[in-house]
Amino acid sequence: MEIYLKQAILHLIDREAGDPVFSQVPLDLSAEYIRDYLTKKIQKLSSAQTKTGRLVADSVVSRMLATATDDFIAFSEAFVKHWYQMYQGSEDAPNSDVFIVLYEEDALAQVAFIKVNYKEAYTHFTDLNEEGLANRLILNRAILAGKAQKPDEGMTIDLKTLDYELIEKKYQFSGDKRYYFSTQVIESVPRPSLDDHLSVIKKAAKKMSEKFETPTYDVLANIQEAVYDTIEETGTLDTTEIAQKVFKENVSARMAFQEEMTEKGVIEQTPLVKEVKEISEKKFGKQKLKLSNGIELIVPLDVYRNPDLIEFVNHPDGTLSVTIKNVEEIVNRL
Structure with missing residues (x-):
């Protein structure tokens, strides 16, 4: 599939900090590593675990999609706010980064929601102080999975037909492990994968x-x-x-x-x-x-x-x- 990225933005989901940290500036798609990362993540949303369906025309998300091309930043914030209202109710749903991407696939306008959970990893840090140059080992708790891994959750939506492909996970809500994305966020019953x-x-x-x-x-x-x-x-x-x-x-x-x-x-x-x-x-x-x-x-x-x-x-x-x-x-x- 031919993917042409048009706009993309990154919002941070740090549940300990409270509400999402919304970016006011899109990602720089002139950077090859950003284009490569997002393209690979979109491609990974099509898998044997992916569910398919079509949004109801007058659903909350469908109405939001009407503004995706005209005011992308505002749309992305509204979409993530709507999603986060459901997500924050979970006891075990982790911190993550969320990418919202406007793109064309074979000349058809699409929107992608890509959620990548944080993982822990070690790296080095160079510190210069009064004692001299010190190379230190530090633990980073907000590392993202590489481009070869599929997103932890995500979906793509055709802006014309409202057809979607969805990867969703079960999280715990009031002690009950269940899917929330299809039932509450997009309010649609997808076909099984x-x-x-x-x-x-x-x-x-x-x-x-x-x-x-x-x-x-x-x-x-x-x-x-x-x-x-x-x-x-x-x-x-x-x-x-x-x-x-x-x-x-x-x-x-x-x-x-x-x-x-x-x-x-x-x-x-x-x-x-x-x-x-x-x-x-x-x-x-x-x-x-x-x-x-x-x-x-x-x-x-x-x-x-x-x-x-x-x-x-x-x-x-x-x-x-x-x-x-x-x-x-x-x-x-x-």
């Missing part, structure tokens, strides 16, 4: 394998392959197609699986984050197998599908053999 859906699909598949006496490892491996294939083909999680690929001629198992999907609220073609194909390639492009004897295998899908390269053999006594074939070289990576 890819990981959420996959968890439901795997549980249902395992249940079907036990009911219809099919090897669990085989069904789960086929599920991963089917999920990968349907995302590559359609950009969605097509449960009908997954059932067809996994259970093939077993009509009873196929129908039972789809009934389980309906019961658990997984819709037939689930829309996912924009970068889902790239995420799928990394997450599902390899089968990760752990054998009962302690051997672990990571097998690329194209190899897993090829019986000339790897073969799984079921024996009458219930054991299983794995044969790896046509290997030209073995490299030991310590």
Whole structure:
């Protein structure tokens, strides 16, 4: 995705100090390290844990968004104030920095809310006093995670369609651990993430394998392959197609699986984050197998599908053999 940063601002959330410290000056986007940091953080908001949805047109946040391009600084402060009203009610929500970013993605106007929690780290400090030059070790309690890490929480919003992608965390409110961002900040019920859906699909598949006496490892491996294939083909999680690929001629198992999907609220073609194909390639492009004897295998899908390269053999006594074939070289990576 092509990201063009237009404006960005940083607000500080130090809960011990009280209200947020609002910047009155945007970040300098002519600095390459700032552009690089923010661009990477926006990209990391699309992940297998990201939820998707659409804001209600007359919600508080939707009304705020109407001013994002005309008065960006005022908008950013209003947005963070609204968010902080909910956030400050938590007993365990940490201090953080919040970036508000106005940008274009493939020429479409977007706003990003990026929250990066503080972490502790050690650094040096050079002090010159009457005794001379002293190099000291100090503990900094407000260090931000690097650009390669995804934000602790955040969202992107399309200013035209109000479609959003959201990463949210549970924090404790009055002793109850719960999500607050979707329920209180944006007042929207998002669709479950890819990981959420996959968890439901795997549980249902395992249940079907036990009911219809099919090897669990085989069904789960086929599920991963089917999920990968349907995302590559359609950009969605097509449960009908997954059932067809996994259970093939077993009509009873196929129908039972789809009934389980309906019961658990997984819709037939689930829309996912924009970068889902790239995420799928990394997450599902390899089968990760752990054998009962302690051997672990990571097998690329194209190899897993090829019986000339790897073969799984079921024996009458219930054991299983794995044969790896046509290997030209073995490299030991310590």
